[in-house]
Amino acid sequence: MRLNRIDLNLFVVFEALYRERRVTKVARHLNITQSGVSNALRRLRETFDDPLFVRGSEGMVPTPVAENMIVDVRQALDLLSRSVGENLRFQPELSEREFRLGMNDLGQALILPGLREKLREQAPKVALSTYYVDRRIGEEDLKSGGLDLLIDAPDINALELDQAFLAELPYVVTMRHGHPLAKGPLSLQCYLGADHIHVSSRKRGRGQVDVALHALGEQRHISMRVQNYLVAANITAESDLLWTVPRMLAETTGLYITEAPLKVPPLFWNLYWPKSVTMDPASRWMRQLIMSQFAESCSRLLPD
Template identity: 35%
Template sequence: MELKNIDLNLLLVFHQLLAERRVSKVAETLGMTQPGVSNALKRLRVVLGDELSVRTAKGMEPTPYAAQLGEPIGYALSTIFDSLNEGVRFDPGTSSRKFKIGMTDIGEVYFLPALMAALRQVAPDVTISTVRNTAVNLQDEMEAGHIDMAIGLLPQLKSGYFQRKLFRQRYVCMFRKGHELDKASITVEEFERAEHVVVVSGGTGHAIVDQTIERLGINRRVCLTVPHFVAVGHILSASSMIATVPERYAMACMKPFGLKYVTHPLSLPEVSINIFWHARFNKEPANQWLRRLIFERFADGGVISAA
């Protein structure tokens, strides 16, 4: 038997008959006429080569073959229904959705511990994977639907993207406890004389800080340049270097690495950390749910706008 010979509507009528046992009730439930239900059952009997039901005092009783078909057909119809409605509802408590989020190593350090703890409470089977904003063509990957959303300082995401501000943050000076600059504040001269580790984080907006420092005519003693932030805590804890880093990253590094930070002596621009998502996901329920969860956990305020 070929599936092309089976009308899905006939299986729906059959499934409902097994549940209701009366043609009149099936017609009422499915919004059909009784002759329409009878005709559907007649067509299905011809296709399957079985009477499917016999009339008894208790209603229409399934034949042994019909009873055998009942469970797998019911499961198949349920699966089709769930698949068709996946786009209009999302239950985090039962979902096993896999989300892919673009973020930097700073984002992983700051967001992931709290985000994963929240997911374990409300969506234990939902999983997250991250991809570096700098390791892929983020714009194309999000447009293709391969990445659900991105978090960070991402000026390259413009037309076709939505964004929601999580918070603004300043840059600070970070160093190990006991450093000679470990005091309430430091001067521009002390900052300039110190040994620096500098992070060149391509593909993000953090370069604006280095550009500002250069524009102010500050000549730092740059001893080390690295392409990411993830090693900075280790480096500072074992050296006398200092680093200019986002404050929330500094907050996350203090306890694990025994570090301190102070207000930056230079007037550096604050930056806005946003959630970005492509227009194709704007009304997708699962995406909406995760964006809302992130916003509730991390936002200082902000409104939705088109990027």
């Protein structure tokens, strides 16, 4: 197959269709008509003698041939994009781009208000969409183009992704004001004698606090397990449950805060993105904005 006989614009449509899975979204994203997308797909099918995409319940599903092509196509498009745009500057004040960011509600509560203000000042037409996804799905979404960025613990080591340190979040114990234990330092004995609330997206399994307790030969009684940090804050405020949580969030809840009676390793967060966009000016701008906002939030909410 001679490359000079192939319209390279077809690969732009191919990559967009692989990412979006719907002709209407591709047409809107590329600012072309739906018939233009369909015509490009027809020409691609003729070129590769394969359907490439077939209709399914979730939209256009790639065939094995398309799956085999996507990595090389993306790398080629990225190289072309970097070559063409090497000297072009991303202009956030004019951009209408949407950035898709995966993180839990803890991250949303900590940085979205400040991040939204920065976007309003620097890039009023840029849109930010956040999604609460578990680690495995978030990693796959980054690889497939479903997410632009992901905030998570430093447990992802995929070759296709780059990462940067984002934050170190030490733990404290919170409880309602007026709680019987809300007076002076909290002993380990009192901590273990209380009922606890724990936040986790998993049905079972130990958190960092429980791992630290296990190392001491101890365990706490978790009487309630929830998936949402803000729900946990509301329940803690209306009950006698203790909630061990990163201080950065605790400072925003209005709850009584005391030091943990044992040494708990802090929660570390990294920022992840596809290696293919590491040098992309828009991605770099958003990454710097997120890291800057986290640094500001940490300095404001965490004591020296």
